[in-house]
Amino acid sequence: MREESMAKADTFPARFMDKLLMGMPLSDYVRTLITPFNVVAMGILCVGIPLIVLRFVDGLATITHASNEYPWSILLGWGLFSGVPLSATGYIMATAVYVFGFKKYHPLVRLGVLTGFLGYLFAVIYLLIDIGRPWRIYYPMAVSYGPTSVLFLVAWHVALYLTVQLLEFSPAILEWLHSRRVRKWAVMITIAMTVAGVILSTLHQSALGALFLLAPGKVHPLWYSGFLPVFFFVSSIYAGLVMVIAVSTILSRFMRNSADREFLGSLDTLTVGLGKGACIVMFVYFALKLIGVAHDDNWDLLATPYGYWFLVEIFLFVLVPGFVLTRGVKRDSARMVRIGAFYALAGVILNRLNVSLITFNWAIPGHLHDLIPPVKEVFVVLAIATLHIIIFRWIVNRMPVLREHPDYREHG
């Protein structure tokens, strides 16, 4: 078997095909693709992709709920405003391991970087569908500068950070391609890229919050705060931590074969460790949110319907998951930490949707009637999310993400 594949793989295209098909003949490979998940995924894509095409034929109005009053719909509320904090995994893990020296988390760094990279890539894809003329996406970088705009900063930083994360992940790609010499270069820039990554992330995670500072009359005063950039940045830290827990949980269940023993063996311990970090940040964040209310003296607003909703967010979706995580950490129970992590993730998403959609335009009569997204838009989001998962899986199957490549072991 081995000799056969050696004989087959003497030309570059043949070798490359071999890599793509994971060493299987084409017919075998295709057979492995017929799984219940893939059948559902195909179904979603068959509905979603034509809808994305429709956007470029008949305009945004045909697929989204966006309107003159609500310029940003769920496409960005989910894809950009929720997607970016969940993609904080890359800078969090790289900083923890390379800058702060938490070496034992090394098995999770590549996973963090890949989750971050793909998260940003797909945030840009949501954006490209949403913006009017996506082929002008480079305009803020090359054609006309608007430095008074927070979005100008976001555009630059997301573009730069996407590049940084690709470079951070490149050793995995190069190991997969057996490109030893280029990999050496790619590994050398790790620390520089990590530092660049933290700077860019600090600024654009907070900038996503700062975007809404320009709409003081529109975002509900309980969510509108001068501290919005700080809220967004601090919550992105724990979002990154719990996202790593969530993604590693899913992968250790469904993609066990792509992980090595070191990854699977250390995962429970590392999960508890990440949970510890996350719950501390969550309590800090909770305190900051209270300071935000105090700073603007909005206590009286807490006794209004939006106030109750605010309390639901910060108690039920920040403090309670924080307690679940704490309890998991105290009992050394990875299972409970995992439950807390998924719970905390829901809280981050809820917060971003609250700022960008649910309390945005709260003063407009009939505001809450416009919140439920149309079915078409839901399918577009589902289709992109499905593609996201498929590409993620494709990479994890092939490249050394959950395992160390035997030829490139770093320690020992």
Add this chain to the structure above:
Amino acid sequence: MVKSRERRPAGKDPGEGRGGSREEKPGISRRDCLKALTAAGSATLIGGSVDAHAYKKFSGWPDRCGVLADLTECVGCRSCEAACNRANGLPKPDVPFDEKSVFEEKRRPTASAYTVVNRYEDPEKPGTPVYRKVQCNHCNEPGCASACPVRAYTKTPEGAVLYNKDLCFGCRYCMVACPFYAPAYDYESALEPRVVKCTMCHGRVKAGGVPACVEACPVEAIKFGKRKELIKIAETRIRNRPDRYVDHIYGEHEVGGTSWLYLSRAPFERVDFPTNLPEKPLVEQTKGFLSSVPLVLVLWPAFLGMAYAATRNKEDDK
């Protein structure tokens, strides 16, 4: 160090002139030239020509124009809507401009209408409705312009805020930022969507005319002029008829002031003017954040480098 800096900027002009002066103006000697140079240099150094107090303070184009809309005068004839449609070559509306049934719902400017008039019942005076014209207010420091990542918006010296569709990539952040819900977007267009809003008939104004809506108004409910003067007129009207007006000129201070100014007999919040806006221009809301950006860029590498060094140091100790 100081000396060379003092000379360099001034040295440029005489330096260029020197080549020519030898042939054409033999009257200016090298000595005179140097003397002038030193004087100019010291003047710069002392700061004679620059007032440090006024430095970089720009309170807006001095002669910017605006429109004073008096809601107590408007009769809801929609002539302004029709004139705007004609002047800007907009598509024919679904219902004709003399149709009053449009008042049954509250409308807003759209991709095919720069301006609309809405009707409000006045509970204090039943049967005498209040009409309000809605369009871009042409802010002194526009939120849309502060929001635009490609600088597609310009505040002109004449007062109008103009949008350039050739730069726009359709992010719609301007629409998020506009406190008056003025810009509309062409959601129907697949490949060439643009933001649409009132231009305060910039072309007509530059040519010495007035905006089409102002010209069309049969009762002079909207009046075009220099913003400064319009404020004086509005103040006079309020002073002379305190029974007729709420004591407030909407747009004088809201979000740093707008070119369109409004007088009303009904409280402004009752006719859907946003009354929860800061008096500072919107750009002030993001200024603090944006000025922290360079600090993070410079300080973070230092902090992280320190953390890195600390962990390396610990490893070495082991």
